[in-house]
Amino acid sequence: MTSDNIQNDDTGADTGGEDRRDTLKPGNRFLGRVVACSGARATVSAIAESGSTELSELWSVGRLISISVGDNRVVALVCSMNTNVQGWREGEDNIMHIEVELVGEIRTGENGKSEFSAGISQYPYLGAIVHRMRSSDLERIYDIGSTDTAKIGVLTQDRSLAAQIHVPSLLSRHFAVVGTTGVGKTTAVTLLLHKALQADPALRVLILDPHNEFAAAFPHHAVVIDTDNLDLPFWLFRLEEFAEVLFRGRPPIAEEVDTLRDLIPEAKRAFRGSADTAVLRRANEKSSLTADTPVPYRIADLLALVDERIGRLEGRAEKPHLRSLKVRIQAAINDPRYEFMFSSNTIHDTIAQTISRIFRIPGEGRPVTTFQLSGIPSEVVNSVASILCRMAFEIALWSSGAIRLLVVCEEAHRYVPADPTLGFFPTRQAISRIAKEGRKYGVSLGVITQRPGELDPTILSQCSTVFAMRLGNDHDQEIIRSAIPDSSSSTISFLSSIGNGEAIAFGEAVAVPMRMVFERVRQEVLPRANSGLEPTITGDATGVDLKAIVQRMRHINPDEVQSSSPPSDIESYEDEEGLEPYHSEFAAQHNSAPHYGERPIVDRSPVPPELPSENNWTAEPAGVSRADLPVRPPSPRFGSFADDKRREASSIRSSLLKRPLSSLIDK
Known part of the structure; x- marks a missing residue:
């Protein structure tokens, strides 16, 4: 069979079974015959005459082929192919075995037109003739049958046909x-x-x-929308989402989350004195405010409520986690990367504008x-x-x-x-x-x-x-x-x-x-990276502005020498309430170098009363924790009376630790 016979593809009128598909005459696109069939697959046998590859080129994995079964044409997908011997014999006939998967069939509908069906009413019989799939049948197979379609490309098997969705x-x-x-x-x-x-x-x-x-x-x-023009108010965050921000992706501490669950609704009620909050007042009257309700509140009010709990005498046992929560909130509002959450624009009721944008x-x-x-x-x-x-x-x-x-x-x-x-x-x-x-x-x-x-x-x-x-x-x-x-x-x-x-x-x-x-x-x-920085991968470091890189790492505007000021609601909180500046306290606790006599905020471990303490001016009485005693101020850098006392205490501790335990027991 020659290539001229094979390439004669009658893609014109749909003539059903009368298009010479059931004979082996030249020009009928004959490829082979079915030699095995199961419920989902079939095996086709084909011959490459005299070692020619012209026919075998029409077989390729992923192509659809047609099997004539009466008036219907079963559609099959080529899965794999092999020969009956090892190697390809030049100048001799080569028998090929092609595994196909049955996909559906094309049959004549009630209106007399050919239509594709995913089901198969008549399975191929042994000896059924296999043909190349013609373009008109491919078009029917992939026809969605609707007008609400869009062309997104072309079919791999036939680039002249559109791929539609x-x-x-x-x-x-x-x-x-x-x-x-x-x-x-x-x-x-x-x-x-x-x-x-x-x-x-x-x-x-x-x-x-x-x-x-x-x-x-x-x-x-x-x-x-990016961090430069984003205003996503912190009060739109639900409790779990807000905790994810405060704990920086680490597992949250249950006591601190419970405190937020109690105090955030109170902060939202405290905000109702602001203008244009009639809807919020009605919500408050129904006592429907929760930590997840998307209504505004001020971080300043939340911090004041935390401070109020810390200051209660009956809440002394709660101080460690309250202080830790306070530090977390301070760290978030002072982090320039979180400005899109805690900027001055986020303390107003802007939910409608945020959704609209x-x-x-x-x-x-x-x-x-x-x-x-x-x-x-x-x-x-x-x-x-x-x-x-x-x-x-x-x-x-x-x-x-x-x-x-x-x-x-x-x-x-x-x-x-x-x-x-x-x-x-x-x-x-x-x-x-x-x-x-x-x-x-x-x-x-x-x-x-x-x-x-x-x-x-x-x-x-x-x-x-x-x-x-x-x-x-x-x-x-x-x-x-x-x-x-x-x-x-x-x-x-x-x-x-x-x-x-x-x-x-x-x-x-x-x-x-x-x-x-x-x-x-x-x-x-075409989509491409558009982050405001043009990539210049040259490998040449000359001319690189290191200062600008450092400023971007620190999230500082290159045109500014100093970082931005704290959020306005924190400033108003300090001015109106007269409490210590939160950002200053946080900086003193975390940014200063460790000195002698300082202690962590949450360190409440008891010190044995019989040993002299380095962290206090006097020995601590039994049953009193270190956190409840006065903190010793930093020692001078050079020789002084304080240095002598420190060395004396250290010497006493060392001598006591070297003595055997039995010598310390009062006989």
Whole structure:
């Protein structure tokens, strides 16, 4: 059989079984015959005549072929192929065995037109003729049968046919894009989002962008939020989220969290004297304020309440954890990296403005928000992601679906890892709630990850459409294989070798699993890092401004010589209440060098009364802890009376420790 015979592809009118497919005449695209068949697979035998490879070139893994069974044509996917002998015999006939997976069939419908069905009514018989798949049949297989479609690329098997998705199914039932680094995930997501916005202009998109890449992809449709222009009030944080900030990602101390749970509602009630708080007053009258209620309060009031508890005589036993909590709050409000939470703009009731800006309500021609997370401290990223996902769900819920939102999570395995002991539980809970219940209220989820094996399987299972790009890890491939329909599981067998920009799409948004190539994105909307620093990887250190680097490390504006002043509400707290400056006390406790006679705030260990103490002017009576005695001031640096006393005490201690224990017992 010659190549001229094979290349005669009649892609014109649909003539059913009358297109010479059941004969072996030249030009009928004959490839071979079925020699074995089971419920899901079949084996095809083909001959390469005289050692020619022209026919064998038409067999390749991942291609669809057609098997004639009466008036129907069974569609099969090539999985593997081999010859009946070792090696390829030149000049002789070579018999090939091709394993195929049965996908569905094309049959004539009631209206007289050919249509594709995923089920098989007539299985191939032994000797059934196998043909190349013609373009008209490929078009029917991948036809979604709806007008709400968008072209996102071309089919790998036939580049003349468009790869289409059903946009409503993509958005309403969540989607995932998985693939190893460098295969084009971000570019593919950019293309999908542009197509979604074209199909649904009312859609609002929030992108959690840890690499600051998506801002360049939507130059005319997005607003960029970073630490320079972000105002996310601390009072929007729930108790668990606020504790995550204070404890810097470490396990919280139960006593301190309980104190916050008691005092934050009191601080919120203390704030009701401010202007424009009628709604808050009504809430207070119903006693509905909790530590999680998103109403404003002042850190100054919270610190005053902590001080009040410390000062109570009956609360002496609570002082260690209260003092520790006080220091944690002071550390957070004085950290310049947390200015987006504790700035002067965050002490007002700005929840409406915050929601409007982040979720683009109204959009004002820019329906996309790229939330750049790279500048946010790593120990706060989980809390910020939790707040954004939680607010997205609540906005869609309480608007009764009037606002359609799409939350895109780049590097999603960071927020919802497979190991339930890792990650931040409120973030996992917020994203899971969108995945499980979001489509009922108009909020959907887009998951992007390079390690699907490290992603919570519950989240991935809720994504009804998956675009699987190249994955080299066997465990990651197994995760995708478990998600794809059983009838097309062999599609994943070549997932480790597909090219950049190529993907296997399956799920609700496509008719059948398809191998496709994403169309190219215009240069002006290609995603790229846009962090304000142009990368200059030259290896030449000359001309590097080290001072500017240090200032950025310290989070100081390069134009300023000194750091910014403390938040205004702390200043007012010091001025109005007349209490000691919190930031000065904190600096004295943590930034000064350790001197003789100083002690940790929470050191309450008792000192044996029979030994002289170095930390006090006199010996401590029995039953009294060191924390309750006066603190000795720092000793002078050079010889003095205090130095003599210190040396004398040390000498006495040493002599007592050297004497045998029996000599110290009063006989």
